[in-house]
Amino acid sequence: MSKQHFEFVAALICSAHKGVTPQHLATLAAAKFAKDNPRFDEKRFRDACGVDKPLRIYGKENHSLRSL
Numbered sequence: 001m002s003k004q005h006f007e008f009v010a011a012l013i014c015s016a017h018k019g020v021t022p023q024h025l026a027t028l029a030a031a032k033f034a035k036d037n038p039r040f041d042e043k044r045f046r047d048a049c050g051v052d053k054p055l056r057i058y059g060k061e062n063h064s065l066r067s068l
Helices: 003-017 022-036 042-049
Strands: none
Touching (some): 003 022, 022 042
């Protein structure tokens, strides 16, 4: 990994600390990874991150949060 990669990861962590949603962080990361690797599979990455699954609170789907 290069200095640029470490700086990118640090920026993501800093953003998470400041309250940026996991969905947005995954989108930012996916854009960077796709730029760096034309074979990058964004759907597979987002699935691994778990950001496109409906949120559940106390075992029930929370439809008001579904669009996040």
